[in-house]
Amino acid sequence: MEKVGFIGLGRMGRPMAANLCRKGFGVTGYDVTPEAVAAFEALQGRGASSVAEAVAGAGIVVTMLPNSAIVREVVAGPGGVFAHAARGALVMDMSTVDPTTTDELAAAAAARGLSFVDAPVGRLASHADAGQSLFMVGAADADFARVKPLLEAMGSTIHHCGPPGAGMRTKLVNNFLAVASCQMNAEALALAARLGLDLQTTLSVLYGTTAKNGQLEINWPSKSLAGDVSPGFTIDLAHKDLSLIVEAANAARLPMPIAAAAREAFSSARARGFGGQDFSAMLDAHCALVGLTPPRLPR
Numbered sequence: 001m002e003k004v005g006f007i008g009l010g011r012m013g014r015p016m017a018a019n020l021c022r023k024g025f026g027v028t029g030y031d032v033t034p035e036a037v038a039a040f041e042a043l044q045g046r047g048a049s050s051v052a053e054a055v056a057g058a059g060i061v062v063t064m065l066p067n068s069a070i071v072r073e074v075v076a077g078p079g080g081v082f083a084h085a086a087r088g089a090l091v092m093d094m095s096t097v098d099p100t101t102t103d104e105l106a107a108a109a110a111a112r113g114l115s116f117v118d119a120p121v122g123r124l125a126s127h128a129d130a131g132q133s134l135f136m137v138g139a140a141d142a143d144f145a146r147v148k149p150l151l152e153a154m155g156s157t158i159h160h161c162g163p164p165g166a167g168m169r170t171k172l173v174n175n176f177l178a179v180a181s182c183q184m185n186a187e188a189l190a191l192a193a194r195l196g197l198d199l200q201t202t203l204s205v206l207y208g209t210t211a212k213n214g215q216l217e218i219n220w221p222s223k224s225l226a227g228d229v230s231p232g233f234t235i236d237l238a239h240k241d242l243s244l245i246v247e248a249a250n251a252a253r254l255p256m257p258i259a260a261a262a263r264e265a266f267s268s269a270r271a272r273g274f275g276g277q278d279f280s281a282m283l284d285a286h287c288a289l290v291g292l293t294p295p296r297l298p299r
């Protein structure tokens with residue numbers, strides 16, 4: 001089994017790295033927040049106090065970080081992963097970032113004799129906890145074979161979408177629907193509440209027609225509709241993804257009016273202090289805007 005360096009031990013990275021440990025991989029984890037490293041150590045991981053220490057001796061280095069700027073800095077910046085990785089090592093970025101960042105990192109890796117794979121993650125944080133994530137992989141065939149055992153240890157569904165960059169582009173397509181549907185759900189349930197309808201009955205109807213969607217059916221009943229707005233996936237990160245989507249579409253001269261409107265609805269939620277809450281709390285953000293008490297399922 002290859003030795004793994006894992007950088008970014010937050011809501012997603014911590015359970016993913018812990019699942020690698022559980023399946024027998026030797027994992028050294030680093031996070032800029034010492035509490036995150038301590039939490040990983042409590043899950044039987046080996047903690048590191050720097051990127052250099054996490055990367056030393058690793059055949060594969062995984063990054064699970066918030067955004068493009070941080071991934072660039074940690075992977076390609078001075079004292080970063082590339083600077084410390086052994087020749088022949090493979091770097092797998094599993095964060096959600098701008099695909100042009102992925103393209104540039106893949107090219108920079110190749111120039112240094114390193115391999116680069118993008119493998120962003122689908123489904124919810126609760127799936128990552130359970131080792132049931134879905135992965136969208138951009139990789140050369142040989143690199144895909146090399147990372148497959150790690151992905152099998154962290155998830156249950158793996159799609160090889162194409163060469164480096166294809167995983168990240170697929171992730172943007174996926175997250176447009178997954179994230180924009182939160183705003184549509186919020187508007188639909190606010191309308192139901194304003195019209196005086198029973199929430200449970202309304203949901204039963206929506207789940208039985210083509211109106212249903214994964215957020216409304218899988219995420220919301222145990223999150224905002226149950227009064228739990230802890231992340232999960234923050235509104236801040238969902239806003240970042242919608243921004244990546246709108247920017248990628250603009251660069252491709254592709255209009256996406258609903259993505260643009262959804263991004264601004266998330267901008268409004270952030271400006272009003274909802275950024276740290278789960279993205280299902282777009283319900284609460286929208287209800288606050290229109291003067292409604294957010295609907296909740298009976299306990």
Ligand code: NAD
Binds near residue numbers: 030125
């Ligand atoms: P998070 O904010 O919980 O975790 C990110 C971690 O990175 C934090 O622990 C932070 O301290 C660490 N970090 C920040 N800068 C660092 C640096 N310079 N060096 C080392 N560590 C650093 O975020 P998350 O929810 O785990 O998401 C991580 C990535 O995965 C994001 O790109 C997100 O869009 C994506 N994603 C999240 C989910 C989800 O449900 N949460 C699902 C799929 C994809």
